[in-house]
Amino acid sequence: MGLQNSKELFKHAIKNNYAIGAFNFVNLETLSAILDAATELNSPVIVQCSTGAIKYAGIEAISAMVKAKAKNLPVILNLDHGKTFEDCKMAIDNGFTNVMIDASSLPFEENINLTKQVVEYAHSKNVTVEAELGVLAGVEDEVSASNDDAKYTNPLQAKEFVERTNVDSLAIAIGTSHGTHKFSGEAKLRFDILSQIEELLPDFPLVLHGASSIPQNMVQLAEQYGAKLKGANGIPENMLNEATTKHNVVKVNVDSDLRIAFTAGVREILTNKPETVDLRDYLKQGKKYVTEVVKNKITNVFASENKA
Numbered sequence: 171m172g173l174q175n176s177k178e179l180f181k182h183a184i185k186n187n188y189a190i191g192a193f194n195f196v197n198l199e200t201l202s203a204i205l206d207a208a209t210e211l212n213s214p215v216i217v218q219c220s221t222g223a224i225k226y227a228g229i230e231a232i233s234a235m236v237k238a239k240a241k242n243l244p245v246i247l248n249l250d251h252g253k254t255f256e257d258c259k260m261a262i263d264n265g266f267t268n269v270m271i272d273a274s275s276l277p278f279e280e281n282i283n284l285t286k287q288v289v290e291y292a293h294s295k296n297v298t299v300e301a302e303l304g305v306l307a308g309v310e311d312e313v314s315a316s317n318d319d320a321k322y323t324n325p326l327q328a329k330e331f332v333e334r335t336n337v338d339s340l341a342i343a344i345g346t347s348h349g350t351h352k353f354s355g356e357a358k359l360r361f362d363i364l365s366q367i368e369e370l371l372p373d374f375p376l377v378l379h380g381a382s383s384i385p386q387n388m389v390q391l392a393e394q395y396g397a398k399l400k401g402a403n404g405i406p407e408n409m410l411n412e413a414t415t416k417h418n419v420v421k422v423n424v425d426s427d428l429r430i431a432f433t434a435g436v437r438e439i440l441t442n443k444p445e446t447v448d449l450r451d452y453l454k455q456g457k458k459y460v461t462e463v464v465k466n467k468i469t470n471v472f473a474s475e476n477k478a
């Protein structure tokens with residue numbers, strides 16, 4: 171119980187065919203909303219911040235908030251998309267229990283070297299590490315691949331990468347993408363590539379980024395109160411459920427879904443109660459919708475209910 175690294179939790183998730191949601195937060199409200207949902211459903215949970223969120227809220231405040239609130243549940247505090255050794259070291263030194271080093275835009279050998287360096291430091295502090303291999307579309311696609319296949323994780327490289335770095339989990343590219351507009355055509359995940367990776371790396375914890383579903387009820391609610399999210403779409407929940415319950419995907423990142431839900435709640439109250447200047451009025455409604463979205467993920471997508 172309480173804050174811990176990913177080792178035992180991922181082992182348990184693989185053995186019992188579920189995944190642990192990794193939810194991004196930027197403030198007390200989003201953190202509490204996530205933890206409320208996980209507590210109510212007795213689910214382990216990963217709370218994570220990017221370096222941008224750390225800049226916004228301050229790493230000491232973030233770490234203290236999580237420590238204070240994560241007592242009765244297995245919780246991993248993860249750094250999302252650390253880009254340098256220094257990013258990861260800062261998180262480790264401030265009590266994060268897992269860090270992601272994202273050197274996926276670097277050449278293979280450089281990705282290995284940087285990941286290895288982070289793994290050595292992290293393991294000496296009992297912190298686990300996630301790395302990434304393959305290029306996700308969306309915010310990462312400035313690194314444009316010349317042909318489509320080069321965007322997906324190469325299974326043979328994945329095996330070599332894990333063996334040489336001693337990393338604890340690996341984010342793979344099988345067709346998910348960052349942001350609120352994920353597909354121009356039909357959503358498609360490469361389950362064939364996922365299966366090949368699993369054959370080469372049996373029982374190894376895999377991670378999906380860019381895996382928001384963009385719940386249309388929240389999009390509609392936000393738009394009803396003035397948001398402009400035309401064409402927002404995500405990964406269908408049944409595909410994510412298959413990846414988590416029938417494969418070794420044990421961590422699924424969710425950020426955009428929570429942003430939309432929080433925005434919908436805040437907009438709703440500001441529109442319906444224009445006289446209010448009590449921040450709690452509208453922040454509470456944002457929190458409420460974030461909790462709803464997280465509960466739906468835990469129950470219907472990741473199957474992590476009652477696994478704490």
Ligand SMILES: [Zn+2]
Binds near residue numbers: 423
């Ligand atoms: Zn990501």
